Amino acid sequence: MFGHNQNYAPIPEEEQNIHAENITSRSLNWWKKRKGLTTYSLSLGFSVALNVFLIGLLYILHRQTESRRTSSFPHLLYSPAQDAVHYELKTFESSFNYTSPYTGYPDSEINGRWKQLYRVGNSRISKSEAAQLPNKTIAATAGSDDYLVVISVFHDLHCLDRIRQSLWYFYDDQWNATYNPFTVERPETYKPRGLNGIIHLDHCINIIRQSIQCFSDVTPYVFQWSPTAQAVHAYANVIHTCRNFEAVREWALDRTFTGSWDGVDHRDEQGHCRSGDSVDCLVN
Ligand SMILES: *[C@@H]1O[C@H](CO)[C@@H](O)[C@H](O)[C@H]1NC(C)=O
Numbered sequence: 394m395f396g397h398n399q400n401y402a403p404i405p406e407e408e409q410n411i412h413a414e415n416i417t418s419r420s421l422n423w424w425k426k427r428k429g430l431t432t433y434s435l436s437l438g439f440s441v442a443l444n445v446f447l448i449g450l451l452y453i454l455h456r457q458t459e460s461r462r463t464s465s466f467p468h469l470l471y472s473p474a475q476d477a478v479h480y481e482l483k484t485f486e487s488s489f490n491y492t493s494p495y496t497g498y499p500d501s502e503i504n505g506r507w508k509q510l511y512r513v514g515n516s517r518i519s520k521s522e523a524a525q526l527p528n529k530t531i532a533a534t535a536g537s538d539d540y541l542v543v544i545s546v547f548h549d550l551h552c553l554d555r556i557r558q559s560l561w562y563f564y565d566d567q568w569n570a571t572y573n574p575f576t577v578e579r580p581e582t583y584k585p586r587g588l589n590g591i592i593h594l595d596h597c598i599n600i601i602r603q604s605i606q607c608f609s610d611v612t613p614y615v616f617q618w619s620p621t622a623q624a625v626h627a628y629a630n631v632i633h634t635c636r637n638f639e640a641v642r643e644w645a646l647d648r649t650f651t652g653s654w655d656g657v658d659h660r661d662e663q664g665h666c667r668s669g670d671s672v673d674c675l676v677n
């Protein structure tokens with residue numbers, strides 16, 4: 394499964410040009426041989442030849458984009474949310490000075506907007522969906538047909554929100570070790586050096602690091618002359634190819650697991666690999 398798949402190598406450009414030239418010279422020869430024909434049949438013939446040529450060209454271009462698309466993702470793994478993935482163009486905001494709805498002092502309004510992004514709960518998937526997962530997951534309760542997952546993007550956003558709140562904690566005089574963005578929400582779980590303090594934040598930073606590297610956005614930022622600053626500036630408010638976040642969020646909202654579960658009993662597990670397995674488990 395993880396071997397490089399040669400089938401998806403794009404057709405070399407030279408080969409395509411040769412192909413296109415052959416079609417052109419063949420149609421021209423065919424046209425020359427029939428010099429004696431009437432103008433009508435000539436133009437009819439030429440039109441047929443042109444159409445065949447254009448359809449051929451379209452087919453080649455289609456094959457080319459098709460193979461390019463698949464060769465970009467040679468190791469695509471199954472996700473139960475894969476059908477919710479749609480691509481769109483999006484211009485990033487690159488705001489300074491709190492002009493975005495997601496920046497600024499963490500009051501209940503801004504905090505609420507952040508929470509909206511990731512408060513979708515655990516997602517419920519079917520047994521047959523769970524069976525296709527690269528990593529195993531459990532049934533929600535013994536004997537149930539609901540299997541539980543959390544989709545990465547929501548965990549990552551929750552993590553980023555924790556980091557955001559903690560930064561304001563360090564900046565804002567009103568907060569201290571016992572009264573801060575963490576303790577206000579769930580005071581019972583907070584210890585500065587405990588699981589809900591710096592250890593959690595450190596975990597979050599490391600997850601977001603891997604997520605950013607995993608995605609490796611290659612969108613170029615640009616340099617432009619700024620008339621107001623009378624200098625050349627770098628601009629981050631450029632157009633990106635994005636997955637439509639709303640579609641993924643809606644998928645998760647439709648699948649929110651509302652039942653209760655605890656983690657103490659042994660239940661059915663579906664999927665391929667257990668924690669600690671080597672990736673070989675995917676081919677078995
Ligand atoms: C930020 O915005 C405020 C209000 O619009 C403005 O008064 C202030 O000058 C801005 N600060 C900077 C550094 O641009």
Ligand SMILES: *[C@@H]1O[C@H](CO)[C@@H](O)[C@H](O)[C@H]1NC(C)=O
Nearest residue numbers: 566567568569570571572573
């Ligand atoms: C922390 O701030 C809260 C709220 O202002 C205050 O009631 C509390 O006494 C402070 N605790 C410490 C240790 O300063």
Ligand SMILES: *[C@@H]1O[C@H](CO)[C@@H](O)[C@H](O)[C@H]1NC(C)=O
Nearest residue numbers: 528666667668669670671672
């Ligand atoms: C997921 O699968 C990989 C590859 O086998 C493995 O290294 C990792 O530990 C697994 N994680 C879990 C939680 O199953």
